[in-house]
Amino acid sequence: MFKHLLRFSLLLFFVAGVTYGIHYWIYTSMEPKASLELINFAYKFNVGITFLFTSTMILASEQLKQQLGFIFMVTGVVKLGLLLYLLKTAGYEIDKSVFLHIFVPYVVCVVVEIIYVIKILNEANFSNDR
Secondary structure: OHHHHHHHHHHHHHHHHHHHHHHHHHHHHHOOOOOOHHHHHHHHHHHHHHHHHHHHHHHOOOOOOOOHHHHHHHHHHHHHHHHHHHHHHOOOOOOHHHHHHHHHHHHHHHHHHHHHHHHHHHHOOHHHOO
């Protein structure tokens, strides 16, 4: 269980770090004087909430293996709702020009989370649950 948590943490932080570096480089190349506040917020929020929710799922995977798919779907809705709420209350303007700054970190974190939830579900032994 802790082996999965360590691997997930390393994978999430590595992929998010590489993606942030690429995103930062492209954005600052196109607009050198532009603000990185929204990009920084989006990456911090998505990585943090994905780490929190998926780590909890990994630690509870033995006890809740029958409900992992449902928990994954619920956390996805909660993450998206919380992100939109925080963006609106923080006063960020969400339009077409900044959509990718929010969408890229969200998708990267969701893909890493899906990969790891699939790995946990594939290793779960459902035949002993009768």
